[in-house]
Amino acid sequence: MAVSVPSVDRTAERAPGIDELLERVRTGFERIGAREAYEAVRAGEALLVDIRYAALRERDGLIPGALVVERNELEWRLDPRGSHRLPEATGHDLRVVVVCNEGYASSLAAESLHRLGLRRATDLVGGFQAWRAAGLPVAALAARTAAPDGPGRQRTPGVL
Secondary structure, eight states: OOOOOOOOOOHHSSSHHHHHHHHHTTEEEEBHHHHHHHHHHHHTEEEEEEOOOOHHHHHOOOOOEEEEOOOGGHHHHOOOTTTTTOOTOOOTTEEEEEEESSSSSHHHHHHHHTTTTTOOEEEEHHHHHHHOOOOTTOOOOOOOOOOOOOTTTOOOOSOO
C-alpha cells in the first residue's frame, strides 16, 4: 500500500508574515504623527481619510473634517482616474493621510494608494488612538448631522 505525501507549498514558506510585510511596506513612504497630520489638514495641505469600520467610529467617535471611506472602497474612491472617484481625488499629487484604528491597516492602505500613483499617500502612526491620545479634536458620532455624501463616503462635520 502506497502512502501519499502531501506536497509542500514553497510559496507559503517564502511569504512574509504580517510583521515583515508591514516593515517592508513602511519603507516606501514617510509616516506622519498625529500633530503633524492635524497641522497639514488645517493648512489645507492634506486630506485625512478615515478607513475605520463603522463599529469603531460609533464607539470612539470621528475626526472632524475627515473623509470617511470604507477600506474596501478606498482605491476606487481615491484613484484620480477612476470612474468611481470622489471629488476630493483631484490628482496623483494629492497628499492623503490614511487613518485606521491603531496604524496597521492604514499602512497597507497607503501602500496600495502608492501603487495607484498617489505618491504622497501616507498613514497616521498609531492611528485614531494616537490622534485621540494627543488631545486632538474628536466628535461623537451622534453629533454627525450630515447623511452620507454617496456610496462609501461621508464627510465628518466640523473643521479642524
